[in-house]
Amino acid sequence: xxxxxxxxxxxxxxxxxxxxxxxxxxxxxxxxxxxxxxxxxxxxxxxxxxxxxxxxxxxxxxxxxxxxxxxxxxxxxxxxxxxxxxxxxxxxxxxxxxxxxxxxxxxxxxxxxxxxxxxxxxxxxxxxxxxxxxxxxxxxxxxxxxxxxxxxxxxxxxxxxxxxxxxxxxxxxxxxxxxxxxxxxxxxxxxxxxxxxxxxxxxxxxxxxxxxxxxxxxxxxxxxxxxxxxxxxxxxxxxxxxxxxxxxxxxxxxxxxxxxxxxxxxxxxxxxxxxxxxxxxxxxxxxxxxxxxxxxxxxxxxxxxxxxxxxxxxxxxxxxxxxxxxxxxxxxxxxxxxxxxxxxxxxxxxxxxxxxxxxxxxxxxxxxxxxxxxxxxxxxxxxxxxxxxxxxxxxxxxxxxxxxxxxxxx
Numbered sequence: 001x002x003x004x005x006x007x008x009x010x011x012x013x014x015x016x017x018x019x020x021x022x023x024x025x026x027x028x029x030x031x032x033x034x035x036x037x038x039x040x041x042x043x044x045x046x047x048x049x050x051x052x053x054x055x056x057x058x059x060x061x062x063x064x065x066x067x068x069x070x071x072x073x074x075x076x077x078x079x080x081x082x083x084x085x086x087x088x089x090x091x092x093x094x095x096x097x098x099x100x101x102x103x104x105x106x107x108x109x110x111x112x113x114x115x116x117x118x119x120x121x122x123x124x125x126x127x128x129x130x131x132x133x134x135x136x137x138x139x140x141x142x143x144x145x146x147x148x149x150x151x152x153x154x155x156x157x158x159x160x161x162x163x164x165x166x167x168x169x170x171x172x173x174x175x176x177x178x179x180x181x182x183x184x185x186x187x188x189x190x191x192x193x194x195x196x197x198x199x200x201x202x203x204x205x206x207x208x209x210x211x212x213x214x215x216x217x218x219x220x221x222x223x224x225x226x227x228x229x230x231x232x233x234x235x236x237x238x239x240x241x242x243x244x245x246x247x248x249x250x251x252x253x254x255x256x257x258x259x260x261x262x263x264x265x266x267x268x269x270x271x272x273x274x275x276x277x278x279x280x281x282x283x284x285x286x287x288x289x290x291x292x293x294x295x296x297x298x299x300x301x302x303x304x305x306x307x308x309x310x311x312x313x314x315x316x317x318x319x320x321x322x323x324x325x326x327x328x329x330x331x332x333x334x335x336x337x338x339x340x341x342x343x344x345x346x347x348x349x350x351x352x353x354x355x356x357x358x359x360x361x362x363x364x365x366x367x368x369x370x371x372x373x374x375x376x377x378x379x380x381x382x383x384x385x386x387x388x389x390x391x392x393x394x395x396x397x398x399x400x401x402x403x404x405x406x407x408x409x410x
Contacts, residue, residue: 008109009064012102016057016076019098020050023079027088027154046083053079066117069106076102084279089135089151092281096132100125127282134281140191141385143294145265147284156193164234167195168215171235176212178235179203179405182226183243186338186389187217191382197391199336200241202398207405211239223318224251227325239405240331242322245338246302246350252315253305261297268293291384299340306350319357334404336366336397341380342387344369364404371396 023046053075060068080095087095107121138155139148160169167188171178181187181200189198196202204213214237216229226242250260266274266287277283305311326333335358339347347369358365372380372393381387389397 005109006064008105009066009069010061012069012105012109013057013061013064013072015098015102015105016060016072017054019076019095019102020053020057020079022091022094022098023050023053023083023087025088025091026086027091027150043086046079046086049075049082050079066106066110069102069109073099073102073106081276081279084147084281089147089154089281093132093135096128096135100128100132103128131280131282134285137281137285139285139288139385140193140382140388141288142190142387143263143265143385145263146288146385147278147281148288152193156195160195166215167217168200171212171214173235174212176209177238178214179207179211179239179241180214180216180230180233180237181241181243182216182230183336184217184221184226184245184248185219186245187215187243188219189217189388189394190219191386191388192391192394197394199394199397199401202395203241203401203405206398206402211405217243222251223248223315223322227318227322230322230325236329237331239334239408240326241334241336241401243336243338244319244351244354246306246340246347247298248318248354249302249305249311249315252318253301253308253311255314256308256311258301258305258308258311260301263294263297265294288385295387302350303346306353312353316353316357319354320361323357323361323363332408334364334366334401336368336401338368338389340387341368341372341389341393342377344373364407366397366400366404368393368397371400 026043053072056068056072056075060072076095076099080092080099083095084092103121103124107118107125110117110121135147136151137148138152139146140152141149144150144153157167160167162168162170181203187198187200189195192198196205198215200213200215200217204211207213214233214235216226216233218225218229221229223244226248230240253259266278269277269287277287305315323333325331335354337351337354337358339351351367351369355365355367357363368389375392378384380390380393382390
């Protein structure tokens with residue numbers, strides 16, 4: 001009986017040694033994106049905690065006792081939590097499986113011991129099982145630092161991806177007229193897992209072989225930067241669709257020294273709770289099921305931008321520069337004006353400057369407020385924490401654009 005118990009405890013120790021090895025992995029998402037690993041906790045801290053886990057696992061291997069295995073399990077749980085921000089989701093899952101195996105082995109070794117150990121072990125196994133399941137559940141968010149959002153981007157964002165760095169296919173020059181869709185994350189399709197459901201891709205399907213539709217969507221861009229992207233693009237359009245969203249005014253605001261407040265991730269939680277929530281796929285997913293205040297500061301800032309006359313005037317000049325560019329390049333322009341999809345009434349004042357510029361220049365406009373007015377608020381957006389347009393809104397915009405584009409050739 002004692003030998004069997006020692007075998008179980010040694011199995012637990014071996015599983016914890018393997019778990020510590022998985023903790024050292026760094027998610028390529030952090031290595032390849034702009035900013036690299038600067039937003040991660042020091043990797044040396046993760047390695048130090050993992051080495052502590054290795055030491056306790058070796059102790060349990062050489063001295064297989066319930067107390068030594070329990071200490072090693074606690075160290076394994078700490079290693080799991082500390083390494084979560086830098087680990088890819090699959091390596092987090094591997095760690096969870098190793099911890100579950102180690103916990104099961106300890107419970108089996110202590111089967112004839114106090115019932116409390118068995119009960120605690122079963123509770124731990126249930127929690128680990130649910131944690132493992134949620135480490136495979138993706139969900140886009142308006143902020144990209146949630147665990148589910150990171151998983152969503154890892155799975156979907158690079159499909160498709162062209163040599164110019166856009167979420168788009170390659171576009172060889174085949175003689176067709178070129179239609180560019182220029183904008184920010186609304187064009188790139190944050191929250192839209194299947195890129196073929198974006199309004200640019202739907203428009204390509206609707207127009208058929210008459211046009212070659214290019215998606216020039218860049219997350220976080222504003223009107224000023226979008227013009228830079230357009231000028232740097234290696235081809236020129238016959239038709240330009242400018243996707244406008246109210247935060248396109250931020251470039252003009254920055255010119256006067258006005259910048260949005262920094263995000264405060266999990267700022268409504270006390271520090272110990274915030275630390276645990278941000279390191280557990282289960283707790284993080286549950287936390288984000290409800291709308292959180294992370295974007296409230298940016299929303300207030302955007303509303304304030306439209307009360308500063310000098311900022312609004314500068315923003316109108318930025319929009320006029322886009323109009324002038326299309327005229328200089330003999331290019332037709334169609335504007336798609338998105339409101340804040342969850343605040344249609346408040347958006348009237350925010351979209352007014354753009355609508356006035358386009359009207360003054362005779363630019364055809366698709367006012368998305370008219371397209372979504374009959375939809376419920378939750379039908380307009382991806383989910384409660386991601387206010388990017390839903391698949392249904394993308395489809396409506398594509399249909400409206402088809403009529404406008406076809407009208408150009410009549």
